[in-house]
Amino acid sequence: MRDHFSDPSIVQVAVSNLTSPRLAARDAASKISVSETRFVLAFVPGEMKGDEVAAALDEALGGVPVFGCSTAGQITDQGYETRALLLLAFPKKHFRCSSVLLAPLDPIAPTALATTAQRHAQEFQHTAGWKRLGLIFSDGVSQQEDVLVSTLEAVLSDLPIFGGSAGDSLRFEQTFVLHNGVSHSNSAVLLMLETDLEFQGVGFDHFLPAGAPFVITGADPQARKVHEINGAPAAEEYARLVGCKLADLSPTIFAENPVLVQYRDRHYVRAIADADDDGGLSFMAAIDDGLIMTLGQGQEILQTLETGLRRQDRLGERPDFILGFDCVLRKLEIEQKQLARAVSDILCASRVYGFNTYGEQYCGVHMNQTFVGVAFFGPGEGYVL
Template identity: 25%
Template sequence: MFRVVVGHSDDPDSENAIAEVLQECSRSLAETIPQAGILFTAIEFDHVLILQRIQNAFPGIELIGGTTNGEISSILEFQQDSLTLMLFASDEVEIHSGIGRGISKNPALAAQEAIAQAKAKTASSPQLCLTFPDSLTSNGVLILEGLKQSLGDVPIIGGMAADDYTFTKTYQFFQGEVLSDSIPVLLFSGQLLFSHGVASGWTPISQRRRVTKVDGNVVYEIDGQRALDFYQYYLGEERFASNYAIHALAVFEDRDRFYLRAPNGYDQQSGSVKFFLDIPEQAVVQITDTTRDNILSASETSLKNALANYPGVQPTAALLISCAARRRILGTMTREEYQLVKTHLPEALPCCGFYAFGEIAPLVMGGQTQFHNKTFVTLLVGTK
């Protein structure tokens, strides 16, 4: 047995919202007791109260989650300022949580501590890791390195906790605790079947070039040319200055596949361009562009890829993670992301997700996990 249920409420009152969600989940669970869960909420809720209510309803539940820039579910589809809860109950799949604290001091170590804590609860080898770290206090690439060191080839799926696009503070959830500067993880082992899909909708428009001078997330030179001049050569000074954030850099993992890095500022004097996440030195890169139609089409592609890769007959649930930058560009069309996805899923399939400040997934099944910007990630799970 592997049962997954979802609750979702857009009531602005924290007490009413979590009461509605728990009632919805309990009705779907019937007499089944959930062992784990994922909670996504808007930043303005009373998170302490919400976690207390969940713990009271399901004592000892292995719960993680975080704050968001928008919430998604099969109940209310896309919403702003809401909360959604996904619960897992199974006698075939083990699910255990862990927490790493103080990621700003040592992100790799905090990630390793989170994995060690979750692993200590079981003798089974993990098959899948979910994580929703703080996006504002640390280096996501270093967090991912720590996770990989502890997990080896285990796929990692997740997204960075977000706020309402003020980039002020995010919160992470671990059982009954509301935290910042932390990394919660959920490890799945046992008879789990899963697949994922990744797509962005951004298309390369420049020649391929190699990063020749970089310091973390600040690129100084591409093929010996100032990074700013490289961008302006293809976009023009005016177009770059007014719209540079849209033109993410494609960073190639191999000849055909790339992940995205979103620009986050530039310096005229040094000619450098700053990005939200690190870019490796000697990486092959291209400038990209997109349209709203391409962004929406990519969410559908992500889901189709996950369905095509699913190793069983039919998944039990879907986890959807989209980027806050996608939502910002789509504007009033944002709700169409989920509406496109749901047309390819069974009507009763539980779905849950959120808009993140960075997405985590391998580009392909069996590949190395990467950090992404501006990307839509679909995860399908089940046992059949």
């Protein structure tokens, strides 16, 4: 049986900590066997400029298709990192792919988006016996992920889609996606995959509803902004519900005290990005008037992480690797509690590779403070729903 701290056998993993986009791309690409590679996922440090890294990767990888995005952190073979260029090379032996750039996101045109996605799916010829899934990488500053993923779910209902919103170094300024050698802002990349491998979707958080429900009584859905909660100024009422002073509201308070909304018998996190000068709250996912919400009470984050990543097939085998999209707000909470090393050890033990996001997408829902991913099993291993 393979050591779970060893490298995955399916994908090639390459990491560079060089700060120059050109040098980092060359360094990481030198660790990949290009001739065996169908496509590469690239997760880029938020400090790197999109056009520079896109051109450098295209040159270094000899035109092999590259998809990915800027990030608020990377998950490598060392666990959490912040300045690492991470490349995952997916082999021709086990994967086929087709991609489409969806732009612009703001303003978004759902009908046109649906037509484009549906036509593209129909043109992607199916391989007998292979299974399909989708990956979505979306500009995290566009604030259109809710409409984007719900539209894709409606028209591609037989295609499970997982993904994350591109981030940066928490400046909320420079986010981009990568598509075939070019960097794009205000855009999303939909990657349709076929594989002969078995896989499982992964999605979990560490919050349970707590306390009495409250109502959003004043909101600007387009801007994802709440002006009133329970008829009172939003920031003031949130502080009262949490039990802190208005002046003490901070990213740490928001990360540890998210608000939850119920959808299809499950609670999802709607994370707060900031308290505004006018007394409102800015959110990182869809919000609307009349929405009934509750505060989330955090559970033990190490235990929920280990449990959420504990996947196995019908033979009891663990995944070869997990492609993971982990919210940056989870990382902030973990660092605040000085648990980054312990979390990194768990991620390494489960062979998780991916990035820290500005939001996560899981089968038609955009959410926050959640871990989303896809667990891939080695050839010959079984699939468990």
